Structure formats: C-alpha cells, structure tokens
Amino acid sequence: AQSVAQPEDQVNVAEGNPLTVKCTYSVSGNPYLFWYVQYPNRGLQFLLKYITGDNLVKGSYGFEAEFNKSQTSFHLKKPSALVSDSALYFCAVRPSTGGFKTIFGAGTRLFVKA
Amino acid sequence: DARVTQTPRHKVTEMGQEVTMRCQPILGHNTVFWYRQTMMQGLELLAYFRNRAPLDDSGMPKDRFSAEMPDATLATLKIQPSEPRDSAVYFCASGLRLEDNEQFFGPGTRLTVL
Numbered sequence: 001a002q003s004v005a006q007p008e009d010q011v012n013v014a015e016g017n018p019l020t021v022k023c024t025y026s027v028s029g030n031p032y033l034f035w036y037v038q039y040p041n042r043g044l045q046f047l048l049k050y051i052t053g054d055n056l057v058k059g060s061y062g063f064e065a066e067f068n069k070s071q072t073s074f075h076l077k078k079p080s081a082l083v084s085d086s087a088l089y090f091c092a093v094r095p096s097t098g099g100f101k102t103i104f105g106a107g108t109r110l111f112v113k114a
Numbered sequence: 115d116a117r118v119t120q121t122p123r124h125k126v127t128e129m130g131q132e133v134t135m136r137c138q139p140i141l142g143h144n145t146v147f148w149y150r151q152t153m154m155q156g157l158e159l160l161a162y163f164r165n166r167a168p169l170d171d172s173g174m175p176k177d178r179f180s181a182e183m184p185d186a187t188l189a190t191l192k193i194q195p196s197e198p199r200d201s202a203v204y205f206c207a208s209g210l211r212l213e214d215n216e217q218f219f220g221p222g223t224r225l226t227v228l
Contacts, residue, residue: 036219041221041222042221043118043205043207043219043221043222044157044219045219046216046217049216090157100169100170100212100213101159101162101170102147102159102217104156104157105156106156107156107157
C-alpha cells in the first residue's frame with residue numbers, strides 16, 4: 001500500500017535555530033514529493049516539490065527539502081526558524097505512474113518560540 | 115492575485131438536509147480537486163476533475179455525495195442527505211496541470227451537521 005508517514009505530531013524549535021520536519025514514504029516506482037503548509041483557518045499552501053534532478057529542492061519562505069531515495073525520505077528543513085513559521089506542515093506523495101491521486105501525511109505541527 | 119474561492123465559508127445544517135458547496139478554480143486551471151479534512155482522518159481526497167471531466171471519485175461516498183463541474187469556472191460538491199459524520203472542512207484545490215500536481219487550495223468550507 002502506498003503511504004506517507006510524518007512521525008512527529010509536533011516539533012518545537014527556538015527562533016533562529018534550524019528546523020527539520022520529517023517525512024518518509026512508501027510508493028511503487030518513482031515518487032513525486034511535495035510539502036504544503038497550513039495556517040489556522042486557511043487552505044494548504046504549496047511550499048516545494050521534488051519531481052526529478054537535484055536531491056536538494058529549494059522552495060518558498062526559505063524552506064528546502066532533501067530527497068533521499070535509499071531512505072525513502074523527504075525531510076523539510078530551514079536553516080533559521082521564524083516565529084511566523086509556526087503552522088501545520090503536510091508532506092504529500094504521488095506515484096509517477098498509475099493515476100494522479102496524491103496521498104497526504106497526517107501533518108506535523110511546528111511551534112517556533114521567540 | 116489569483117485565488118481559489120469557496121462558498122459558503124461556514125455552513126451549519128441539520129441532519130438530512132441537502133448541502134451544496136461551491137468552488138471557483140483559478141482561471142486557466144484545468145484540474146480541480148475536492149478534499150475533506152477532519153482531526154481523525156486528516157486530509158482525504160474525495161474526487162478530482164480534469165477539463166471538467168471526473169477522473170476519480172473513489173474517495174467519495176457514492177450514495178450521498180456528488181461532485182460536478184457545470185462549467186470551467188464552477189465546481190460543486192453536494193451532500194444529500196447530510197449526516198453528522200459529514201462534519202468537516204471541505205477544501206477545493208485547482209491546478210494548471212495534473213502531472214505537476216502543484217495544487218492551489220481554497221480557504222475551505224467548514225460544515226457542521228447537527
């Protein structure tokens with residue numbers, strides 16, 4: 001079965017420190033991988049995606065993610081966290097073959113303390 | 115700037131009533147997705163369309179849910195009859211190309227069925 005796992009319900013980090021939000025996946029074939037962010041009472045906003053090419057992908061608001069095929073991971077990172085980064089983060093995966101259904105992880109809540 | 119719009123933003127109704135949620139995708143986007151978000155189940159894909167044609171509605175309870183795109187500027191999700199377990203936030207998202215899968219989400223409709 002195809003799935004996405006975000007092993008941490010919540011991540012706490014101090015402002016100015018680096019942050020990592022973890023994501024692992026299980027899909028057949030080569031995956032398309034995405035990160036979205038959701039602020040309270042808002043829809044999801046696209047942050048970045050990996051389709052092919054360089055394993056390190058840069059996205060919006062200073063975020064980046066590293067695709068690791070051997071570990072089937074796609075962790076979200078930022079070198080220096082801001083209080084305004086506090087939100088709910090979703091990892092998503094879509095198999096490159098067999099339809100266009102995107103599978104979302106359960107989400108990780110990020111708290112950045114001043 | 116271009117945004118996905120959804121109406122109504124909030125809906126409270128009684129069990130058994132019909133509920134219609136509307137979505138206006140971003141002009142020029144040819145793919146539309148309907149999602150449901152709950153605390154227990156997270157984000158679930160209900161259905162998606164390309165060029166107004168439904169491609170997959172396997173995530174939708176067929177006996178009470180229906181999704182249509184009467185024209186390129188309007189997508190609707192209807193529940194008849196509604197039940198308390200349908201209470202959730204329903205998101206519409208649109209995209210320029212199904213393959214890219216970068217989706218732009220609307221603000222959601224928060225549905226409460228009493």
